[in-house]
Amino acid sequence: MELRQLQYFVKVARKQHVTQAAEELHVAQSAVSRQIHQLEEELGVSLFVQKGRNLQLTPVGKLFLSRAEAVLTELERAVIEVREFLDPEVGEIRIGFPHSLGIYLLPTVVANFRQSHPNVKFKLRQGTYNSLIRDVKNGEIDLAFISPLPSRNEHVIGELLLQEEMYAIVPQGHVLADYNVIRLEQLKDEAFVMFSEEYSLRNIVLEACAKAGFVPRIGFEGEETDTIRGLVAAGMGVSLLPEMALTEISQLQPAKVRVIEPQVTRSVGLIHRSGEKLPLVAEVFQQFLLEFFNCKK
Numbered sequence: 001m002e003l004r005q006l007q008y009f010v011k012v013a014r015k016q017h018v019t020q021a022a023e024e025l026h027v028a029q030s031a032v033s034r035q036i037h038q039l040e041e042e043l044g045v046s047l048f049v050q051k052g053r054n055l056q057l058t059p060v061g062k063l064f065l066s067r068a069e070a071v072l073t074e075l076e077r078a079v080i081e082v083r084e085f086l087d088p089e090v091g092e093i094r095i096g097f098p099h100s101l102g103i104y105l106l107p108t109v110v111a112n113f114r115q116s117h118p119n120v121k122f123k124l125r126q127g128t129y130n131s132l133i134r135d136v137k138n139g140e141i142d143l144a145f146i147s148p149l150p151s152r153n154e155h156v157i158g159e160l161l162l163q164e165e166m167y168a169i170v171p172q173g174h175v176l177a178d179y180n181v182i183r184l185e186q187l188k189d190e191a192f193v194m195f196s197e198e199y200s201l202r203n204i205v206l207e208a209c210a211k212a213g214f215v216p217r218i219g220f221e222g223e224e225t226d227t228i229r230g231l232v233a234a235g236m237g238v239s240l241l242p243e244m245a246l247t248e249i250s251q252l253q254p255a256k257v258r259v260i261e262p263q264v265t266r267s268v269g270l271i272h273r274s275g276e277k278l279p280l281v282a283e284v285f286q287q288f289l290l291e292f293f294n295c296k297k
Helices: 003-015 018-025 029-043 059-086 105-116 129-137 200-211 225-233 280-292
Strands: 048-051 054-057 092-097 121-126 143-146 156-170 181-183 191-195 217-222 239-242 255-260 265-273
Touching: 003 018, 003 029, 003 059, 018 029, 054 059, 092 129, 092 280, 105 280, 129 143, 129 156, 129 265, 143 280, 156 200, 156 225, 156 280, 191 200, 191 225, 191 239, 200 239, 200 265, 217 225, 225 239, 265 280
Parallel strands: 092 121, 092 143, 181 255, 191 217
Antiparallel strands: 048 054, 143 265, 156 239, 156 255, 156 265
16 A cells, blocks of 8 residues: 555545546546556455545444544644644753753743744643653653753763852741841751752752751641742741742742852753664753853763
């Protein structure tokens, strides 16, 4: 069975007339009739019956038409996807990100990229550290912002984009709220509002507290930076958050204080599948990000 046979069959089925179908296909009527006849012979059924000057689909012809149309539609979609893969101006970028980077960083870089590439589409997926690595590995997304950048992983590789400072946040009116800087040790007797275990920011806070000589007492847990901020602002405890997560001003606003001894930072990287070429549009976006953050590849 040939693709041309399916194309001719669908056209004849839609026009219900061989001559009209041949005119639209820009081929001879005899060529269309021959392809339809060969298709019927291969299938062992009659797809059409003559009804006056027109052709009418048989019951099995109607069944075959629905399948043939589906095949041709999928083929057309595949051709479009291949063209988009090769064209950095019309393709789709599938990118993942953690919630903490979706507040400021992701909208900023997408907006800047679209200034010079307005027709590129973005398919976004939010996830946790492990789920983003898994989605990149499985090919469900092409790129992912991630924090921290994985040091060793056989399935994904990446580049460091930036190091971001993390700040202590405390309720307004807290004894430390008006300080310019504090030592992390000064929070050792406070209840901490922490991220859940699947979030990498939790480990950063735990490791920083360990360096400061204490284990934080966890009062509450949350899964998004907005939740952490709100709970701290409501007086439920203290926490550490990345600077980008504190750019937005809200009604419930905690006080932000720089931390020293130790200074707490997180790395933000961009990962993709190892040993596999990115779609061209994703490769262009990757290069844009490296230049945007002044990185060297």
